[in-house]
Amino acid sequence: MTPNELNAILFGALLVLLVAVAAVRLAVRAGLPLLLVFLTIGLAIGEAGLGLEFENATLTQELGLIALGVILAEGGLTTRWSVIRPVLGLSVTLATVGVLITVAITAVLAHLFLGLDWRTAILVAAAVGSTDAAAVFSVLRRLHLRPRMAAALEAESGFNDPPVVILVTLVLSDAWTDANPIAAAGQVLYQLVVGVLVGLVAGRVGEWVLSRSALPAAGLYPVATMALALLAYAGAGLAGASGLLAAYVAGVWLGNAQLPHKRATMGFAEGMAWVAQIGLFVLLGLLASPSRLLGVLVPALIVGGALLLVARPLTVFLCSVWFRVPWREQAFMSWAGLRGAVPIVVSTLPLSAGIPTAHEIFDIVFVLVVVFILIQAPVLPFLARRLGVADEPTRELNIEAAPLEEAHADILQVAVPEGSGLIGVYIDELRLPRHAAVSLIVRGGHTFVPDQSTAIAAGDQLLVVVEASARGETERRLRAVGRAGRLARWFGEQGQERPSQPSPRPSRLFGRQRRPQPAPTHARRRA
Incomplete structure (x- = not known):
């Protein structure tokens, strides 16, 4: 050639x-x-x-x-x-x-x-x-x-x-011509089981490596994450197993791990x-x-x-x-x-x-x-x-993390959406862990350092510096307040990532979900 x-x-x-790409916009507008x-x-x-x-x-x-x-x-x-x-x-x-x-x-x-x-x-x-x-x-x-x-x-x-x-x-x-049901079933079982195992190994190893690495450029994290998922695909194929299943399982594991620059990774993927x-x-x-x-x-x-x-x-x-x-x-x-x-x-x-x-x-x-x-x-x-199977649009917080390897700390970037329970909450009411602090707020294109009496507003971008060991606890606290407001603990909200809500009948997997009730009016004053 x-x-x-x-x-x-x-x-x-x-x-x-x-x-x-241009047709995507036209197709979406035309339905x-x-x-x-x-x-x-x-x-x-x-x-x-x-x-x-x-x-x-x-x-x-x-x-x-x-x-x-x-x-x-x-x-x-x-x-x-x-x-x-x-x-x-x-x-x-x-x-x-x-x-x-x-x-x-x-x-x-x-x-x-x-x-x-x-x-x-x-x-x-x-x-x-x-x-x-x-x-x-x-x-x-x-x-x-x-x-x-x-x-x-x-x-x-x-x-x-x-x-x-x-x-x-x-x-x-x-x-097809020399049908052996036992051998065929064994082959199917082998491909599925080994595919799952390869995906789990790739996901676990990838989480361990990426969570402990400070790469020189933020754009390398998304590339490495997708490469690990596709590595599972190729590895399972070499083992004679299902590469599609391995890629999906590895993706699930990596997507639920606490990896740096997660939002950028999702955009790249x-x-x-x-x-x-x-x-x-x-x-x-x-x-x-x-x-x-x-x-x-x-x-x-x-x-x-x-x-x-x-x-x-x-x-x-x-x-x-x-x-x-x-x-x-x-x-x-x-x-x-x-x-x-x-x-x-x-x-x-x-x-x-x-x-x-x-x-x-x-x-x-x-x-x-x-x-x-x-x-x-x-x-x-x-x-x-x-x-009646549709739900309201989610108001979950987007939390982006970047590692500070030498300081053994992370920077969390938190976007506050409309309708979030964080709106109106003062910095000291966040009750963040001891080794975490809101160091900077970006509001309306302007940046300032907050104090304990600063109230969070819709559209704010919060920069939270947290010791690496306290990152999980800090994210859970932010999500909890984002869902249930300043009285999140009183309502039993623990901030787990998109937790499953109990249904009226415990035996049903589906059905209407019970939502946390909003905080009472008198609770809006500062604690």
């Missing part, structure tokens, strides 16, 4: 990226699903548009799986363990047993109504059997769902990709996830052939109808009934099982394997994803309000 050819490829790729916008860009520059021919399914598959690793790592980094822990059993059940139920029902219906052979029917059903992390993260996080509801759906989408990839790989391999989504969807759009898609519209609608109206609701009911999930939450979870990049990427595996029905499988899955993202996503806001 000559330098001019390389520059031309780079120019075209960056131009597509910029067009996609269009972003997945559809990016796929359309790929189709527009493909063989039916600008004439760029691209048929390398193997390259698409490999780059697609890496992009999914980046997306899952970012999803793990932004997942709070305190919220996901109560629904972990439900999420894992949906991601394993639920996937098998969904695939079985969809495959049977596809075989009966479309006359597909069993192998093709199972491959189609497996490709659409898992919810998509990119679609779930991007759509549900704009709905302000109750934390546990959102956590259950996000964790399911993070955990259910590996079982589907493993299942499709097994069906495409010699295991979000940017990488956007680039991965754009590149992935555009590449998948390039691989598709529009001339073939119209011919599989009816089969795609039949498979999609079987999935959306029969398989998904039955799966949610069978998996969630043991966890006493109310019917309203079950109904929303059934409709919110979004499909996106993962099914299309999985459908490239048969193309790479070269089976006779590979193009039919890819086309059916591609059309199904496009049609049903248009049907499902726009209805979710209305459905969330109608079923």
Whole structure:
């Protein structure tokens, strides 16, 4: 490849990226699903548009799986363990047993109504059997769902990709003809267990290293954090395990660790996830052939109808009934099982394997994803309000930390949002630990050193210097006052990171959450 050819490829790729970024703003304002916008860009520059021919399914598959690793790592980094822990059993059940139920029902219906052979029917059903992390993260996080509801759906989408990839790989391999259920089950178990272990090791080692290192530039922390999550992906792949699961688990661990420059890390990870989504969807759009898609519209609608109206609701009911999930939450979870990049990427595996029905499988899955993202996503806001599963926007504090290695201390940057309990609280009422102090306040573009009688205002940026050993206690105290005001201890607020609120019925995972009551009026005077 000559330098001019390389520059031309780079120019075209960056131009597509910029067009996609500009399209994000237009799509959000118009209410269009972003997945559809990016796929359309790929189709527009493909063989039916600008004439760029691209048929390398193997390259698409490999780059697609890496992009999914980046997306899952970012999803793990932004997942709070305190919220996901109560629904972990439900999420894992949906991601394993639920996937098998969904695939079985969809495959049977596809075989009966479309006359597909069993192998093709199972491959189609497996490709659409898992919810998509990119679609779930991007759509549900704009709905302000109750934390546990959102956590259950996000964790399911993070955990259910590996079982589907493993299942499709097994069906495409010699295991299909020389079926050995015990060996197949052992292989699946090995990939899942080792994937989790690799993710845990990468996350724990990464936390130990990053929390004890003062890197010369703040921008290195986000790079190192994402590199550790993707290291887990590659390490699990070398061990023959699930790299997608390892990346997600490592991301969850690192995202819940007390690491320096956490907010910058989240911003960097979000940017990488956007680039991965754009590149992935555009590449998948390039691989598709529009001339073939119209011919599989009816089969795609039949498979999609079987999935959306029969398989998904039955799966949610069978998996969630043991966890006493109310019917309203079950109904929303059934409709919110979004499909996106993962099914299309999985459908490239048969193309790479070269089976006779590979193009039919890819086309059916591609059309199904496009049609049903248009049907499902726009209805979710209305459905969330109608079923009463939406929650108020969070007013949690954003606390950014930077280490002072030689002083064995940290600097915390605290942004005070509108509606926070910190508003009106005097510095001496914060009751911070002994080795912590508010050293500086930025207000309205002006900086000043506060004294004990300074009252905190909305929009303030607080700089808190704290000894490293007292950082956790200081963050918890700030969060507690931010939630419940100066009488946080009186209300029993301990400031744990996004704690799970008790429900009216202890046996229910979901349901209306009890909120701390505001402080009485007489408590607004200085303590």
